Amino acid sequence: MTSVTSTGLTVRAMESKMNDHSAIVGQYLKAEFPGASIVDDHDRERHGHWWAITQGDAVMMIHVSQEFLTLGSEHAARGTLTDFDVARALRESAGRAVILTDRLEYQPEEPA
Numbered sequence: 001m002t003s004v005t006s007t008g009l010t011v012r013a014m015e016s017k018m019n020d021h022s023a024i025v026g027q028y029l030k031a032e033f034p035g036a037s038i039v040d041d042h043d044r045e046r047h048g049h050w051w052a053i054t055q056g057d058a059v060m061m062i063h064v065s066q067e068f069l070t071l072g073s074e075h076a077a078r079g080t081l082t083d084f085d086v087a088r089a090l091r092e093s094a095g096r097a098v099i100l101t102d103r104l105e106y107q108p109e110e111p112a
Helices: 011-032 066-070 074-083 086-091
Strands: 037-043 048-055 058-065 098-100 104-106
Touching (some): 011 066, 066 074
């Protein structure tokens, strides 16, 4: 039996497409943060993918939603990363995670 998602893609097709877009995000981060330590992990619980970028004393985190990773062409994904200036958002994140869906936002600050 083949599982089909709400978008009509089989689970295998969606995972394959998601892997393609995950690689695009990883390539973008490596190009924008040369020499940084970059680790990533698939986040099934929150339906997306996490990256942690360590450059010097700075640690930046980004969560990219499954929607971003599975929709649009590779060209569109690259364009969105550039248009949203994700690297700048990460540099300015002040310790909060950056969240990329169909828009770019920061994780809310924890109450003091």
